[in-house]
Amino acid sequence: MTRLETVLSSPPMNLKQLAAGLGLSPTTVSRALNGYPEVNEATRDRVLAAAKRHNYHPNTRAIRLATGRAMAVGHVIPIATRHEIMNPVFADFIAGAGEVYSRHDHDMILSVVPDEEEHQAYRSLAAKGSVDGVIVHAPRMNDARIPLLREIGLPFVVHGRASHVSEAYSWLDVNNRRAFQRATEFLLDLGHVKIALVNGLEFMDFAERRRLGYTEALAARGITPDPACMASDEMTEVSGFRAAQAMLALPDPPTAILASSMISGMGVRRAIESVGLVLGQDVSVIIH
Structure with a gap:
């Protein structure tokens, strides 16, 4: 049995036991465990490996007190x-x-x-x-x-x-504004002109940024956003379904839809299928 195994054989283990088994000072072991840069990489790796092998965890209560x-x-x-x-x-x-x-x-x-x-x-x-x-x-x-x-x-x-x-x-954060600008540009490049946005609640910062990216991309191509093709609500499956259903019932419905979440996007898909259209064929959809 090695020195380390002997020292650590009787639980519970503490920092002094781990340090003694490694032949290091408790301070060095503590600094290695906490990622201090002055501890060289070889020593840190050795300490971390020993701690993992023997399931050592610092005494959180002691750390809090100290x-x-x-x-x-x-x-x-x-x-x-x-x-x-x-x-x-x-x-x-x-x-x-x-x-x-x-x-x-x-x-x-x-x-x-x-x-x-x-x-x-x-x-x-x-x-x-x-x-x-x-x-x-x-x-x-x-x-x-x-x-x-x-x-x-x-x-x-x-x-x-x-x-x-x-x-x-x-x-x-991610660049929400640029993400929706690029998504809208991609749909425009495919030939879509009537593009809808199923967004989150627009008092939320990310939703505001996404709407700006969407409207800026349309404006850059000389297209005025249609308020009837812009929805803002909780990002649930039901809200996505209701928003897309209303948009698809318009006299001039969108041929592409941007959805702000996977959950609301599921509702968009259900709405498309509920009116007998085919996702990706009759209506293009991009989901964030």
Whole structure:
């Protein structure tokens, strides 16, 4: 039996045992586990391999006491955007975030709250020290959460962007405006002139940007957008179906439709099939 196996054979394991088995100081092992750059790569790999092999996890309670950190990241979801939870993109984001948190020994705090209690939920998280920071979802135009989080001193990153907010903030987003501009241009290049948009709620920043990309592409070709071919609603299958159904019943119906989500796109497909048309043959569809 090796020295490391001998030292680590009696659970529960702690940092000192792991360090002793590796012949390193607890400080070096701690820094290696936490990704400090001054620890060379070979040592870090050795420490990480040993920790994984022996299922070592830092004592989160001890870390919290020693550092004052909560070792948790918060996600506050207002009931008004509960449909966001059903969005596959949101689910993928949460799953990916959870994996990253787990690798770094952090917890995820997910709170679904009534709309009127959203701001209080952030204040409560900050006051209790429940989280080290939060991810802000579904940013809106003039989003009041950003100045609030600045005011209460709770670190945050926005998943998306919020137009008309004067404060500087960190965000992660795709180029929604350009994506829908390019999608519209692609349909125009195929010969479509009557192109519809089944969008999300346009007080949401991403939906506003997508509409701008769509209308700008049409305007660049001298086409005036038809309000009857533009819908804004919750991105559900039912709303997608109803919007597309109404558009296809117009005297001059669209020959192509842009849908802002996979879920509403399923409704668009059902509407096309319900009137005896063939998706991709009678009506072209692009789904974000």
